[in-house]
Amino acid sequence: MCESPEDLNYDCNFNMFLAKTMLTNLNKNEDRHKAVRWMRKLAQCNRSLEEMKLRNDFMYYLVINIQAGELQPPFVDSPPQAPLPTIAHLLPGGVGIDLEKEAEWADPTKGGREPRPLLYENSPDGGEFLAAQPVPRCGAFCYLAVVARPNTMHD
Structure with missing residues (x-):
């Protein structure tokens, strides 16, 4: 599937909007701060199409966690300083093929x-x-x- 950068950015921005509007679902203030740190990290991940797709995968799982009201790994910790492709293994279920x-x-x-x-x-x-x-x-x-x-x- 060939997605354009515009499509990938639209998806990311939509998920950012969802995450921000549902932040109150997280009961712990500390979890809200972690979620915001993850959103800030993910917002900066746009160097390549592959990184943008990976960013969107992380955003998808972050939104699901926030919606559920509880952070699950990898979001229970602050985001690592490492580039996104090097932490792709942290995604639940792995990443793609x-x-x-x-x-x-x-x-x-x-x-x-x-x-x-x-x-x-x-x-x-x-x-x-x-x-x-x-x-x-x-x-x-x-x-x-x-x-x-x-x-x-x-x-």
């Missing part, structure tokens, strides 16, 4: 040890949508898709 593993799956000559998951094989987008979805810390993950396929049966 692991590009190195995807390359191994795509190229059998790389000697990948794991076969590509069947879910990715059968997905029309190669699993891109699923990989970008949040994975719950506990409980179940359910995915239902309805896809129209051309009728290949001839009478």
Whole structure:
């Protein structure tokens, strides 16, 4: 999916607006300050399209935390000084498709040890949508898709 910087900034600004308006959901004043520090850090992350996408992922999870009224990792601590790409592993469920593993799956000559998951094989987008979805810390993950396929049966 190719998103423009304008689209990514619009999404970020919308999530910033949501986060700011819901800050009162956080009962602890300390949590509000942490959330604001995260918003300030994320607002500065716009050096590349990849960084902007990652910023939006962090913003999405921050908004969900604020909406729930309780900060969860990585937001329980102030944001690290490190650049955003180096802390991407802090996102719940990881970030998107692991590009190195995807390359191994795509190229059998790389000697990948794991076969590509069947879910990715059968997905029309190669699993891109699923990989970008949040994975719950506990409980179940359910995915239902309805896809129209051309009728290949001839009478």
